[in-house]
Amino acid sequence: MPVRVMKLLGVTHLVATNAAGGLNPKFEVGDIMLVKDHINLMGFAGNNPLQGPNDERFGPRFPPMNEAYDKTLIREAKRIAKELGLENIVHEGCYTYLGGPNFETVAELKMLSMLGADSVGMSTVHEVITGRHCDLTVMAFSLITNKCITAYDSNDNPNHEEVMDVGKMRQDVLKLFVQSIVKYIKQTEDSINP
Numbered sequence: 001m002p003v004r005v006m007k008l009l010g011v012t013h014l015v016a017t018n019a020a021g022g023l024n025p026k027f028e029v030g031d032i033m034l035v036k037d038h039i040n041l042m043g044f045a046g047n048n049p050l051q052g053p054n055d056e057r058f059g060p061r062f063p064p065m066n067e068a069y070d071k072t073l074i075r076e077a078k079r080i081a082k083e084l085g086l087e088n089i090v091h092e093g094c095y096t097y098l099g100g101p102n103f104e105t106v107a108e109l110k111m112l113s114m115l116g117a118d119s120v121g122m123s124t125v126h127e128v129i130t131g132r133h134c135d136l137t138v139m140a141f142s143l144i145t146n147k148c149i150t151a152y153d154s155n156d157n158p159n160h161e162e163v164m165d166v167g168k169m170r171q172d173v174l175k176l177f178v179q180s181i182v183k184y185i186k187q188t189e190d191s192i193n194p
C-alpha cells in the first residue's frame with residue numbers, strides 16, 4: 001500500500017533497506033549487502049502482496065521478477081561505495097525472509113544457505129514485488145547486523161538489541177551512502193527530463 005501511494009505521488013525509484021542476518025560466511029557484522037536477487041519464501045507459502053484481483057492501473061497480472069533489482073543502480077552503488085572508501089564492506093548477494101517475528105532455527109538457516117541465500121531478514125521482498133509490479137526502479141541493501149548461527153553448539157543468540165546497536169553504529173555511513181545514491185538518481189533523472 002505505501003509503495004502504491006508513492007507511485008501515485010510520482011515516485012520513480014525505490015531504495016529499500018533492511019537489517020539482516022549474514023548467512024554468507026564472508027560477511028562481517030556491519031557490512032552492507034547490495035541485493036541482486038531475492039527468494040520469496042513467504043510467496044512459497046501462499047503469501048504474496050499481489051494476491052487477489054489484479055489492479056491493472058498499477059501493473060500486469062503476471063509481472064516478471066527476474067530483473068527486480070536494477071543492474072545500473074547496483075553498478076553505481078558499487079562505484080559510490082568505492083568513492084566513499086566502503087568497497088571492503090560492500091558486497092552483493094541474495095536476500096530471503098521468513099517473515100519473522102522470531103529469528104530462524106539452525107535447521108532453517110542451514111536450508112536457506114543451501115538455497116543460495118546470503119542474508120536473511122523479515123521485510124523488503126513484499127515492497128520490492130509491489131514496486132516492480134507498478135514499474136518502479138528498485139534497489140535494496142541489507143545491513144548485516146549479526147552472523148547467522150548455524151551450529152547447534154553455539155552459545156550465542158540473535159537479538160534485537162544487537163540489531164539496533166549495529167544500525168546505530170553504521171547510521172552515519174548508511175546516511176552518506178543513501179544520500180549519494182539518491183543524488184546519482186536525481187542527476188540521472190534531471191539529465192533525462194531537464
Ligand SMILES: O=P(O)(O)O[C@@H]1C[C@H](O)[C@@H](CO)O1
Pocket residue numbers: 017018019020100121122123124159160163164
Ligand atoms: O529492516 P527490518 O525491519 O527488516 O529489520 C529486521 C527485522 C526486524 O524488524 C528486526 C529484527 O531485529 O530487524
